[in-house]
Amino acid sequence: MFWRLDPKNLAPGQMVDGWRIVRKIGGGSYAVVYEVEKDGKRFALKVACQVDTRGDPKQTDARARREVVCLQKLDHPHIIRMWAHGRCGDPRSGFLYVVLDLVDGYTLGEWVRRTYPTVHEDVVVFLKLFDALEHMHERGVFHRDLSLRNIMLTKEGEPVIIDFGAADYADAAELTDAQLPPCTPRNRSPEAMRFWRENLHNPEARYTFQATDDIFALGADLYDVLTDPTPDLSKNRPSLQGAVAPASPFKVTQGRVPLDLSTYAMMLLHPSLKERPATAKDARRPLEDFAKCEGPEWRDTRPHLVSAQLPPEPAEGGPAPIEEGQPGGVEVPIPSHPSAVQGAGVAALNSARLALRRPTLVGLLALVVLAAAVAASVLHRPVPAEPPPVARSGSVEQTAPAPVLAEKPTSRPAQLPSSPPTQKEASPSVQLPENSPTLTNGVPNPQKASPRRMLSKVQRCALLVFTLAWVEEGCTGVQTRPEPEACPQEAVDAMRKELGWRMGGGTQPGIVVDVTKRAPEYLTKDEDFFTVHNDGPVTGELARDEGKAPKGTRLEGHLWTTGDRIYGRYRRAQLPGGRTVPICVELTYGRNLGLDKQEGSKPGHAVGAKEANGLAVARWR
Numbered sequence: 001m002f003w004r005l006d007p008k009n010l011a012p013g014q015m016v017d018g019w020r021i022v023r024k025i026g027g028g029s030y031a032v033v034y035e036v037e038k039d040g041k042r043f044a045l046k047v048a049c050q051v052d053t054r055g056d057p058k059q060t061d062a063r064a065r066r067e068v069v070c071l072q073k074l075d076h077p078h079i080i081r082m083w084a085h086g087r088c089g090d091p092r093s094g095f096l097y098v099v100l101d102l103v104d105g106y107t108l109g110e111w112v113r114r115t116y117p118t119v120h121e122d123v124v125v126f127l128k129l130f131d132a133l134e135h136m137h138e139r140g141v142f143h144r145d146l147s148l149r150n151i152m153l154t155k156e157g158e159p160v161i162i163d164f165g166a167a168d169y170a171d172a173a174e175l176t177d178a179q180l181p182p183c184t185p186r187n188r189s190p191e192a193m194r195f196w197r198e199n200l201h202n203p204e205a206r207y208t209f210q211a212t213d214d215i216f217a218l219g220a221d222l223y224d225v226l227t228d229p230t231p232d233l234s235k236n237r238p239s240l241q242g243a244v245a246p247a248s249p250f251k252v253t254q255g256r257v258p259l260d261l262s263t264y265a266m267m268l269l270h271p272s273l274k275e276r277p278a279t280a281k282d283a284r285r286p287l288e289d290f291a292k293c294e295g296p297e298w299r300d301t302r303p304h305l306v307s308a309q310l311p312p313e314p315a316e317g318g319p320a321p322i323e324e325g326q327p328g329g330v331e332v333p334i335p336s337h338p339s340a341v342q343g344a345g346v347a348a349l350n351s352a353r354l355a356l357r358r359p360t361l362v363g364l365l366a367l368v369v370l371a372a373a374v375a376a377s378v379l380h381r382p383v384p385a386e387p388p389p390v391a392r393s394g395s396v397e398q399t400a401p402a403p404v405l406a407e408k409p410t411s412r413p414a415q416l417p418s419s420p421p422t423q424k425e426a427s428p429s430v431q432l433p434e435n436s437p438t439l440t441n442g443v444p445n446p447q448k449a450s451p452r453r454m455l456s457k458v459q460r461c462a463l464l465v466f467t468l469a470w471v472e473e474g475c476t477g478v479q480t481r482p483e484p485e486a487c488p489q490e491a492v493d494a495m496r497k498e499l500g501w502r503m504g505g506g507t508q509p510g511i512v513v514d515v516t517k518r519a520p521e522y523l524t525k526d527e528d529f530f531t532v533h534n535d536g537p538v539t540g541e542l543a544r545d546e547g548k549a550p551k552g553t554r555l556e557g558h559l560w561t562t563g564d565r566i567y568g569r570y571r572r573a574q575l576p577g578g579r580t581v582p583i584c585v586e587l588t589y590g591r592n593l594g595l596d597k598q599e600g601s602k603p604g605h606a607v608g609a610k611e612a613n614g615l616a617v618a619r620w621r
Contacts, residue, residue, distance in 0.1 A: 005088065007049040007095040008032055016088050016097060019045055030060050030165060035102060043083060044103075048096040063165060064096040070167040071098070073139040078132040080162045103160050109148040109232025112225050113309050115157075119257060120291070120298045125159050126222050127287040132161055133218060134280035137211045141169045144209055146217040147184035148224060148231055168209060180207050186240060187217035190271045193241045212273060215283050219268025219276075226265055227252040229304035240269055247516070249303070250556065251537045257303050259556050259572050261290055263580050275576070481560055481567045481594065485620050487584035491571070492618050494581040499573070500547035501583075507616040509585065510543035511555065513568065513595075513608065529598050532561045532606045540570060543611055549573060555585065561606035565594035569620060585614040586621065593621055 005014065010032075014021045019036040025044070026033050036045040048064030071082035084099040106114060108125075117125070129151065136143060143150075145166040152160045166182040179199050180192055192207055199205035220240050224231040226249040238246040246269070250262035257265075264286050270276050277283040290298070492503065501507035514530060516539060540555040557570035568587035574580045589595050589612055598607040 005095075007047040007088075007097075010034055010047070016045060016047075017086055019043070019099065021045075028165075030063055036099070042102045044100045046098045046100060048098075061096060064098070066169070067164045067167060068096075068098060070141045070164045070169050071100075073141055073169065074136060076132050076135045078128045078159050078161060079136065080160055080164075100162075101160070103152045103154060103162065105152050105154040105160075107149050107232060108151040108153065108159070108221060108225065109230075111153040111157075112228075112304075113230045113232060116302055116304070116306050116309060118299060119261065119301050119303060120293070121157070122222075122225055122303065123261065123287055123290045123298070125153070125157070126218070126225075127284060127291050128159050129161065129218060130280050130284035130287060132159075133214055134284060136161075137214070137280050139169075141167060142209050142211065143167050143214055143217075144181050145183050145187070146214055146221065147187050148221055149184075151221065179203070179205050181209055183217070186237075187220045188241065189213045189216040189273075190241050191273055211279060212276060215277055215280060216268065219265065219283075223249065223265050223269060226257050226261070226303050229308035241271075244516075245269075245271070248537075248539060248556075251539070253303050255537060256301055258293075258297050260580060263554075263556065263572065263574055264290070267574075481563055481565070482558075482569060482620065487618050487620060488582060491582035491584045495583055495616055498581055499549050499583070501549075501616045503584075503616050503618040505615065507546065508588070509546040509549075509614045509616070510611060511570070511585070511587065511614045512541050512543050512611055513587065514538050514559075515541050515554070528610050529607050530610045532559055532566060532608060535560050535562060538568060538570075540568075550576065555583070556580075557585075565592075565597060566606050566608040567594040570614065584617050584620065586617055588613050588615045 005016070008027070010016065010021045010024070012021050012023055016036070019038050022035040022037050022042070024032065024034050030048065032047050032049055034045045034047065036043050048060055068082070068085050071080075075081075080103065081101050082098055083101070085097065087094045087096050089095065105111070111117070133143075133146075141164075143161065143164065143166070145163065146161070150161065150163045152162055154160065168181070179202070180188070180196055183192075189212065192209075192213060195205070195207045223240065223246070224237070227247075228234050228237065240246055245266070248262045248266050249257040250259050268276060268283065293299075495501040495503065495507075501509075514532070536559065538557050538559045540557065542549055542551055542553045542555065545551050546553075553576075554574040555570040556572040556574070557568060560567040566587070570583060570585040572580050573583045586593060587595055589609065595608040595612055598609070601607045
């Protein structure tokens with residue numbers, strides 16, 4: 001008899017109102033999902049049941065009814081479809097069930113890790129997701145848990161929003177028994193977190209969920225897809241609601257994510273509600289333009305190298321140990337993409353390629369001096385005896401994750417801690433293989449060298465050449481300053497017409513060189529200076545109003561620190577409201593191009609003025 005069926009443990013072959021159970025797919029605190037078959041077709045059957053005995057069974061039933069109402073309101077190709085629903089067994093005590101599409105594919109996090117999408121493919125996926133979110137909000141439905149695990153992609157690459165167990169709709173009864181509704185903590189909006197902090201000691205307070213909360217959650221997913229090669233595995237990620245804004249996708253990927261897309265992603269995460277899109281329709285529109293981009297930085301570039309997404313190759317004799325905080329192995333650093341050197345656009349890419357082909361004389365001389373110094377120091381140092389072998393850790397059992405075939409059931413959210421969790425951004429590190437040439441003891445393979453052996457002049461010359469080649473290989477494209485080139489006409493027009501700036505000395509904006517250095521580790525006690533550790537992308541801001549651009553306008557660009565000065569070029573300005581315009585602004589100090597390096601500067605630590613003047617130009621000098 002149906003009412004005697006155990007909804008938590010239905011066996012293959014059992015029938016639920018004509019749906020034959022094939023297998024159990026998964027379960028959570030409020031539901032269990034099965035694969036079922038009817039008339040030769042496969043579906044997912046979601047059964048409402050109180051798995052967690054500490055909860056209220058009546059609330060479980062109410063949640064299931066609310067999920068049915070939400071799904072009845074929706075009809076969109078990128079939202080999971082409900083085909084049937086009912087109550088099995090006794091009309092009063094039987095269990096509710098919902099029949100849904102069986103989605104054969106990956107969660108969004110798995111899709112990033114296993115299919116290696118391009119920038120354009122990421123854009124297309126989120127364009128469809130924001131279109132689905134717009135449809136949802138137009139019908140008064142909020143998902144409330146748009147996390148990486150609640151978005152799936154079919155084997156054909158089509159996204160599907162699943163799991164409406166935490167969803168809500170207008171005029172629905174209040175079921176939340178805490179200050180905040182169920183949600184993945186990482187995807188909570190800043191205003192929700194602020195409400196939680198302000199009402200820690202008020203158990204009766206209830207946060208009013210808004211459409212902007214769903215928009216922020218989807219923006220958090222976009223940020224993780226663009227910045228994390230294994231988003232479904234990573235644990236130590238930068239907080240999205242902290243006092244310091246997370247690094248932009250452009251900076252994290254060293255230019256592999258185009259600057260415009262990076263700026264858009266950061267706008268979705270802006271701590272101020274006024275700076276974020278108010279509706280899903282507003283959030284969708286920029287993605288429509290990005291989807292039309294045809295350049296190689298969109299169509300041919302992946303935000304992450306395949307090597308950063310593959311599991312580590314097991315060492316001889318057993319699996320490689322896994323570093324703590326790096327699921328799947330050590331993160332492989334992402335090399336610089338040409339757009340990180342000269343901004344986005346075809347002209348910029350061509351300029352970057354020229355810069356890589358012709359390093360300047362100063363950079364080459366610096367490499368020679370460095371190589372000579374290293375060789376001279378190591379050639380007169382005795383080689384230590386071979387160290388004892390290091391015992392490897394035991395084998396680590398690794399099992400392949402089972403493919404996700406249906407909607408993931410709703411899980412009971414964990415209680416928030418007394419203080420919001422903070423996550424530290426991982427810093428990629430370069431590690432050489434054990435048998436690679438190193439400079440530690442002055443020879444390529446120190447364990448094979450004789451401790452008393454003296455090198456001949458020929459060998460010393462060979463070592464010097466080898467050292468130079470090795471260093472240069474690690475410093476591909478080193479240049480002390482960028483090459484002169486014409487500023488794109490669109491940037492000249494934007495500065496003149498939209499910003500009211502004049503080129504050639506007419507406009508000299510004051511610039512905070514790098515806003516991420518508000519609390520840097522200074523090499524001097526003078527807080528008028530900041531430290532630049534490497535060449536790369538930079539985010540500055542206007543220190544005062546300039547024309548039609550207000551104080552605080554963000555400027556995206558690039559810094560060069562290899563030579564005797566710090567050079568900087570800013571190529572994008574983000575105006576209030578999130579709109580970006582192209583610009584051409586160079587860093588200057590007095591009448592000189594670039595910034596003076598201050599006392600305490602050394603390779604890898606360039607100390608420069610925290611604020612400097614800029615110069616709007618029609619041609620980069």
